[in-house]
Amino acid sequence: MxxxxxxxxxxxxxxxxxxxxxxxxxxxxxxxxxxxxxxxxxxxxxxxxxxxxxxxxxxxxxxxxxxxxxxxxxxxxxxxxxxxxxxxxxxxxxxxxxxxxxxxxxxxxxxxxxxxxxxxLPTTRIFTLEDYVHAGILAPDQRDYLTEALDTRKNILVSGGTGSGKTSLLNALSHRVAQVSGLDQRVVIIEDTREIVCKAPNTVQMLTDPDANIDMTRLLKLTLRYRPDRIFVGEVRDGAALALLKAWNTGHPGGLATLHANDPEAALIRLDQLCQEAGVPSQSALIREAVDVVVQIRRDPGHPAGRVVSDIVCFDQ
Missing domain, CATH: 3.30.450.370 (Beta-Lactamase)
Known part of the structure; x- marks a missing residue:
């Protein structure tokens, strides 16, 4: 043949x-x-x-x-x-x-x-922060706060339960980043499955490859050789949390990531637990330095859109 x-x-x-x-x-x-x-x-x-x-x-x-x-x-x-x-x-x-x-x-x-x-299903249409306000998922003052946080390059963690819409919200935040980014701001995106959409003019997207033993920690280390200005991670699940926090905290502000947690404080505790999976002691001090804002989104069966941004907590003060 x-x-x-x-x-x-x-x-x-x-x-x-x-x-x-x-x-x-x-x-x-x-x-x-x-x-x-x-x-x-x-x-x-x-x-x-x-x-x-x-x-x-x-x-x-x-x-x-x-x-x-x-x-x-x-x-x-x-x-x-x-x-x-x-x-x-x-x-x-x-x-x-x-x-x-x-x-x-x-x-x-x-x-x-x-x-x-x-x-x-992967995203084909990006829902902006303004769309979230029109749908009643996000309050106008919350939109204004997040817009300022993105423009001033705060590191933002989107927290929520399974199916709460974390990635969709991260894409709305990414849309704002694309609006204010030029060629001088390089965005590097790391995911297990391609879900994040960023239309910024200087963007690199990387995917993990279990078959080749390329995990998120490996890609985060590689990312630092790509001259990133902002680092986005699809979902923080394991000891890669430590590599992400170190990257965010060493000259790469303005990052975005998602995490499974029921409230903002629980998100920081969960992040610390994931860091310890890398074989290190509690990293609470590093977390407080690296994470500026936690946005909590949750399912709400009584809401017409089925979800709502229930809390936004700033930790950089």
Whole structure:
């Protein structure tokens, strides 16, 4: 078999995979991938497909049978060059380009009663701080404070629970940075999955690569050789927190990052715990020096937009 025929076979196999995926999802679900307001597609174990849209909360879209869901997870496993079965019941990773490389996570019984999944869609439209005010998620005085903090290059940590909208809010903050940045301000972005959007004219985006043993700590060290002025991190999860704080605190102000926490004080405690995963003692002093502002965003079922910025705390005074 020639190299050309091998390549052609791969292309044809990929096309069949995509067609099978689209057939299982159906037109209704596939259309969500083209919706700029869509944030997440979720399949619960009762078969309901839910969609979260920015500014509109969560609504039920349609239903999917367990058999179809299981087939879809098997196709995702095939795409990720693995399998899904009782011994390996979890499938996660980026979807194919035809599905915008959305972030996929799914599992099958016995972890859940029926197959389930969650698809986090990458941002296609940037919601500005002004959009957040119009949606009632952000108060006008909060917008003014954050605008000043960004313009004066404060280090800002966006804190919240799972699915609270941390990355979307970080993108709104990033939009403001792009508005006030010229070629003299280099923005370096580090993520596990590409979700941050920054239109600043001097921007470099880096992705971790588990297969090559390139983690966030390694990239943060590499970043310092790239002459960064601002450093953005998609989500701080482990001992990389220490490298980030050191970078923020050594001549690179104006950074942005997200973190899982229930309130601003808990965010600083969580950050300290992550630093200690790097094998160092408490870094509370470094944290107080490096983190200027914590913005807390939380889900709010009673709010029309489904979330609200509940607190903004300044720690640089």
């Amino acid at each position: 020639t190299l050309h025929s091998i390549d052609k076979a791969k292309v044809e196999a990929h096309a069949r995979l995509i067609e099978q995926m689209r057939r299982i999802l159906g037109e209704t679900i596939c259309a969500v991938f083209d919706d700029p307001s869509a944030v997440e597609i979720m399949l619960n174990d009762d078969g309901r497909i839910l969609v979260e849209r920015h500014g509109h909360g969560i609504t039920e879209l349609t239903r999917m049978s367990p058999a179809k869901a299981l087939n879809f997870l098997a196709l995702m496993a095939s795409w990720r060059e693995t399998v899904v079965d009782r011994n390996r019941p979890i499938v996660e990773g980026a979807m194919p380009d035809e599905f915008r490389r959305a972030r996929f996570a799914g599992c099958i019984p016995p972890l859940t009663p029926m197959p389930t999944f969650s698809i986090r």
